[in-house]
Amino acid sequence: MSIEHPTKLVPRAPEPERPKRDWRALAVRVGFVILLIVIWQIVASAKIVPPYLFPGPMKVGAVLAEKVQYDIDLLKKAINSNTPPQPEQPSLAISILKSMGRMGIGYGSSVIGGLILGVLLARSWILKQTVGTVILSLQSLPSICWLPFALIWFGIDDKAILAVVILGAMFSIAISTEGAIRNIPPIYLKVGRTLGARNFTLAKDILFFAALPELFGGLKVGWTFAWRSLMAAELVRPDSLGVGQLLDSGRQYNDMPLMLVAVFTILTIGITVDLLVFGRIEKSIRLRWGLER
Amino acid sequence: MEINFNNVSKSFVRKRNGQEERFVALRPTTFTVRSGEFFSIIGPSGCGKSTLLNLLAGLETADQGSVEVDGRRVDHPGSDRTVVFQEHGLMPWMTVSRNVEYGLKLKGIGAQERRETAMQYLRMVHLSRFADALPHQLSGGMRQRVAIARSLALQPSVLLMDEPFSALDAQTRDLLHDELQRIWAETKTTIVFVTHNIREAAYLSDRILTMTGPPGGIKRIVNVPFAHPRAKSSPELSTFTAELHQEIKDEVDRVAMQELDADWNPLTSPKRPPRDVVAPGEGI
Numbered sequence: 001m002s003i004e005h006p007t008k009l010v011p012r013a014p015e016p017e018r019p020k021r022d023w024r025a026l027a028v029r030v031g032f033v034i035l036l037i038v039i040w041q042i043v044a045s046a047k048i049v050p051p052y053l054f055p056g057p058m059k060v061g062a063v064l065a066e067k068v069q070y071d072i073d074l075l076k077k078a079i080n081s082n083t084p085p086q087p088e089q090p091s092l093a094i095s096i097l098k099s100m101g102r103m104g105i106g107y108g109s110s111v112i113g114g115l116i117l118g119v120l121l122a123r124s125w126i127l128k129q130t131v132g133t134v135i136l137s138l139q140s141l142p143s144i145c146w147l148p149f150a151l152i153w154f155g156i157d158d159k160a161i162l163a164v165v166i167l168g169a170m171f172s173i174a175i176s177t178e179g180a181i182r183n184i185p186p187i188y189l190k191v192g193r194t195l196g197a198r199n200f201t202l203a204k205d206i207l208f209f210a211a212l213p214e215l216f217g218g219l220k221v222g223w224t225f226a227w228r229s230l231m232a233a234e235l236v237r238p239d240s241l242g243v244g245q246l247l248d249s250g251r252q253y254n255d256m257p258l259m260l261v262a263v264f265t266i267l268t269i270g271i272t273v274d275l276l277v278f279g280r281i282e283k284s285i286r287l288r289w290g291l292e293r
Numbered sequence: 294m295e296i297n298f299n300n301v302s303k304s305f306v307r308k309r310n311g312q313e314e315r316f317v318a319l320r321p322t323t324f325t326v327r328s329g330e331f332f333s334i335i336g337p338s339g340c341g342k343s344t345l346l347n348l349l350a351g352l353e354t355a356d357q358g359s360v361e362v363d364g365r366r367v368d369h370p371g372s373d374r375t376v377v378f379q380e381h382g383l384m385p386w387m388t389v390s391r392n393v394e395y396g397l398k399l400k401g402i403g404a405q406e407r408r409e410t411a412m413q414y415l416r417m418v419h420l421s422r423f424a425d426a427l428p429h430q431l432s433g434g435m436r437q438r439v440a441i442a443r444s445l446a447l448q449p450s451v452l453l454m455d456e457p458f459s460a461l462d463a464q465t466r467d468l469l470h471d472e473l474q475r476i477w478a479e480t481k482t483t484i485v486f487v488t489h490n491i492r493e494a495a496y497l498s499d500r501i502l503t504m505t506g507p508p509g510g511i512k513r514i515v516n517v518p519f520a521h522p523r524a525k526s527s528p529e530l531s532t533f534t535a536e537l538h539q540e541i542k543d544e545v546d547r548v549a550m551q552e553l554d555a556d557w558n559p560l561t562s563p564k565r566p567p568r569d570v571v572a573p574g575e576g577i
Contacts, residue, residue, distance in 0.1 A: 187380045190352055193352065195372060195375065195395055195447070209386045290427065
């Protein structure tokens, strides 16, 4: 009853279809943003509102260029004198580095803590009822409300800001991790076990990947929470030297263009990380898993 | 290789209208599956046929009695009793070949040998061209072929199949029946096959265990008196199927009498096949 099978070269299976980039949608989006900027310039040039209250895009662009130039000079000086840069006015680059450094530590700790907490919540009934309930209720408290406590506990220190970031993101990550684990289709558990996987191997090879699409979605939301908490904390806390503080120093100097530069910086970082980093990875996971075409 | 169910029973606690109640899935059951046999289990829904298979797979443990494969007591899942489920359960993040290789990897077999074995079994189900494809790029029938290859690659003492073709369209199912017949003849693996499709069971099996319930239990074991391979459309097979069908229908009617409103009865009910079985004449 056996059948002759080819043993030599066989044609490869078709490659996964890469979705074509939708140029039309991209053009419409970019076009709309350009249109907005043009309208903004027209309204600003009409001087209905005094320019110091509503500067146009040209003015904001000029201040941005000034800021970038200032940072380049600062860097040159630092390299020449071989000392750390000593800015006399708020520096865009230092603000960004400062904020991103805090995100690295704060978000990184949130991910580690949130994943561990999430796994524990999914595995233990008693933890779910006790710690889980507390986490759910704390989650409804805007994370910036922790700042007064953090300032008293940790002093005017980076620790206070980090505490706000971690409290803002970790619980959200823990809750979504728990959900991701609970939503693993039971078929993968059954298949894994009947193929001989047990305990840690089962968790590492099967359950982790089965949960990954939802798990990653939770990490993405966690990033957004962390970023918002950080901006709020930096805005409120004096001398934090982050992008949030750049915005507040603009307010102190009555420098509306600087405030807008700060806002655009915050937006740019948010969009870059959200869409280009998290968005891309999420998309590639969903494509591979066949959840999206 | 022999499978023995010795006085095996199983019950679950289930919630109904907020009340916890004990639900007997399987009354004490004793039977034997012979080595190399194609053994089917049929019966209406809720008769415990999937419970029986899960007990054999080791996914559930019996309340009483013991399940033995080759004289060894089953108490956990193992790669000597692989399962093909109704949902293919292919890991979407692994290529077709990696899916087939995964169980071999757990056994500590090296990459090269793993790949060769996987290709051998993918050729058996005629999907070697798709070794590097991802599961979502395959059709339902192809996925089920991969699931079969994955289970067979571990060379289990018994291949368990839990309604493996129920989710497929009639044509694909026909195709896979013939493939399964051929694979069974080639590998001589013992197969325990759970289905609610009576023609499917009649076409493929050496012996058929019919079940009643709930509460689930054995009705009888039927010998299928025809040699393999069989002609699917032969009148003998149709007659045999019709008789078996009537037997199951009585059981379905009995359950319906208990579950449905009092104004329902099997004589006045529409002349449609009961919801859980496929009538003779309908494609398998």
